Amino acid sequence: MARPQITLKLATSLDGKIALKNGMSEWITSSKSREYGRKLRSKYDAILIGSNTAVLDNPQLTTRIDGENDPIRIVFDTNLRISEKSNLVLTAKKVPVWIFSNVISGNKFEELSDHGVRIIRNSSSSNINLTSAMQLLSEKGVKSLLLEGGGVLASSFLRIDAVDVIEWFRAPLILGGDSRDSISDLGLISMDFVKRFNRIQINELGEDTHETYERII
Numbered sequence: 001m002a003r004p005q006i007t008l009k010l011a012t013s014l015d016g017k018i019a020l021k022n023g024m025s026e027w028i029t030s031s032k033s034r035e036y037g038r039k040l041r042s043k044y045d046a047i048l049i050g051s052n053t054a055v056l057d058n059p060q061l062t063t064r065i066d067g068e069n070d071p072i073r074i075v076f077d078t079n080l081r082i083s084e085k086s087n088l089v090l091t092a093k094k095v096p097v098w099i100f101s102n103v104i105s106g107n108k109f110e111e112l113s114d115h116g117v118r119i120i121r122n123s124s125s126s127n128i129n130l131t132s133a134m135q136l137l138s139e140k141g142v143k144s145l146l147l148e149g150g151g152v153l154a155s156s157f158l159r160i161d162a163v164d165v166i167e168w169f170r171a172p173l174i175l176g177g178d179s180r181d182s183i184s185d186l187g188l189i190s191m192d193f194v195k196r197f198n199r200i201q202i203n204e205l206g207e208d209t210h211e212t213y214e215r216i217i
């Protein structure tokens with residue numbers, strides 16, 4: 001499949017969680033890690049999040065660094081659940097926002113379009129079809145893509161071995177088994193199919209650890 005180079009960014013607790021059960025996640029990692037994470041964005045053509053992250057976190061997904069480019073901000077949002085008052089929508093005329101969705105008409109569609117959001121028709125009738133979405137991004141010149149959560153989105157890409165690099169920011173705290181997973185179910189039934197990565201870098205960011213991994217092909 002034609003696709004951009006894909007990096008998964010994880011900002012987790014020691015036990016690999018990204019939010020409490022109720023969705024609260026501010027803040028798990030330190031301010032140093034978050035600053036590094038914002039710099040990382042400028043190296044990518046686009047950032048992608050799932051609809052739950054868009055709804056629960058209301059992120060900006062910008063670098064907020066003078067002179068740095070902001071990537072295109074993309075959401076997989078089958079039912080167009082994102083709020084018309086969200087940070088992404090309200091800033092779409094400054095920094096592009098593309099939403100893959102099954103909803104391509106109606107009031108919400110019109111309102112988001114008026115704000116400058118580009119809504120791209122999903123090629124399947126259920127959740128966003130990864131293969132055709134990645135193909136389309138390639139055709140539009142997106143060569144590198146940063147996945148910024150949440151766990152359901154991450155597992156979709158890992159299932160099809162479409163994560164090339166992991167940038168993992170890990171904070172020294174524990175959220176517990178009832179919290180939200182950084183990577184949700186993969187449905188593995190044999191160790192032959194586990195997803196294997198090589199660690200190529202490790203460093204400290206304040207009290208956090210930052211590790212970089214590459215997929216073993």
Ligand SMILES: NC(=O)c1ccc[n+]([C@@H]2O[C@H](COP(=O)([O-])OP(=O)(O)OC[C@H]3O[C@@H](n4cnc5c(N)ncnc54)[C@H](OP(=O)(O)O)[C@@H]3O)[C@@H](O)[C@H]2O)c1
Nearest residue numbers: 011019023050051052053078127128149150151152153156
């Ligand atoms: N610690 C951190 O840095 C961090 C970063 C990001 C998020 N989070 C936390 O993560 C939580 C949300 O994560 P989540 O795992 O619940 O959800 P998510 O991955 O943000 O969103 C998943 C949703 O995206 C939509 N989607 C559409 N097509 C998809 C596809 N092909 N693959 C995957 N998803 C697709 C689906 O909803 P529809 O059917 O509605 O389209 C799906 O349920 C929030 O609590 C947030 O705070 C934390």
